Amino acid sequence: MNNWFKNYSGIIWLLTGIIIGSIVGVVLGKKAEVLKPVGDIFLNLLFVAVIPLVFFAISSAIANLQGTQKLSRIMGIMAGVFLGTIIVAAILTIVALWIFPLGATATTATAGASAEAGKKLTGDAVTQLFTTSEFFNLLSRKNMLAMIIFAILVGFGALRAGNKGNTFTAFLNSGNEVFKQVFVIIMKAGPVGLGCYFAYQVAVFGPSLFGTYAHTLGIGYGVSLFLYAVFYSIYAFIAGGVTGIKRYWKNNIIPSATAVATCSSIATIPANLDAAKKMGISDVIAGVTIPLGGTLHKDGSSISSILKMAVVFAMFGKGFDSPQVILLALGMTVLVSMVEGGIPNGGYIGELLFISAYGFPPEALPPAIIIGTLIDPVATLLNATGDTVAAMMIQRFSEGKLVDV
Secondary structure, X not given: OHHHHHHHHHHHHHHHHHHHXXXXXXXXXXXXXXXXXXXXXXXXXXXXXXXXXXXXXXXXXXXXXXXXXXXXXXXXXXXXXXXXXXXXXXXXXXXXXXXXXXXXXXXXXXXXXXXXXXXXXXXXXXXXXXXXXOHHHHHOHHHHHHXXXXXXXXXXXXXXXXXXXXXHHHHHHHHHHHHXXXXXXXXXOHHHHHHHHHHHHHHHHOOHHHHHHHHHHHHHHHHHHHHHHHHHHHHHHHHHHHHHHXXXXXXXXXXXXXXXXXXXXXXXXXXXXXXXXXXXXXXXXXXXXXXXXXXXXXXXXXXHHHHHHHHHHHHOOOOOOOHHHHHHHHHHHHHHHHHHOOOOOOHHHHHHXXXXXXOOOHHHHHHHHHHHHXXXXXXXXXXXXXXXXXXXXXXXHHHOOOOOO
């Protein structure tokens, strides 16, 4: 019981703060607007910390890839499988949102929204989204995608430098660890900051917010469980036919229970490694795919990412249906899966990314955080157990068949 509370304490405290804030907003009404500055302080701290946090996380991860060069074929197949399953999860969620649209349940919540939010992308806008003309512009959260691309280049630069770049790589690793802890410290104020901000939202925008959250969670949990039961069975069938399905579900019970109990895909890696052998995955492929999958492959985060975007678009009265919006959403969803890896509360980084890319104001962050918090248990289930079924397909595509067990 104590371990369960420890693993879920972050979610519990955030939900407690949100619930108390909602009650305060209902009771105090417009008077609750006085709490908005407290929420603004919390959001500003997040925005300030996010740039160095993401830079060090991505660049250090790439700079430490030296041990994988001999496994280039497996890595190539792994990248294709990871990318494919993440996109499938995202498209499934988009289709579900089209079938069960959020509608206008919360468009009144954004009467004063920025006119730039959700705007169509022109050629110049695309250029500005992916690059900046000056280095110092990378330090702005409005240019986060450009900063991510630069971080990737820095990581590969450190990797190519070899031994001469060891000192710089150590600096990247150290910076990664330091800013992880900075983010943990900031999130200690999450229950208070989000509670105050939610009190303000409820007071100003009314109870229509709750209908949107309930609707979104229904879609999120429905899509997640459908993906878990149906699509993971299909993936297992692709990997090994009916035998593959039997092996996967027979050995997926412990990883599933571990994922739900710990609320951490990283903590599920040992259970996944043990299950992978019993599923017929070779030691080499399991040893490469499972640890990297715990960091870079997150089907649940893909679903969560699309849901957050859809909610924010609905609340700001924007359509989440144009080809440009959907393509950018899919691209950012893939990035979010990588950015979240190894970062405590890493989902919030993805929220900051899409808010920046689509031009939404800071007020869009709390609803996205709330959705991410509420969907986290089932998202973790998919993030963790999706790694073993992905490893089964990688085994099939690289070796031709599963190992006899």
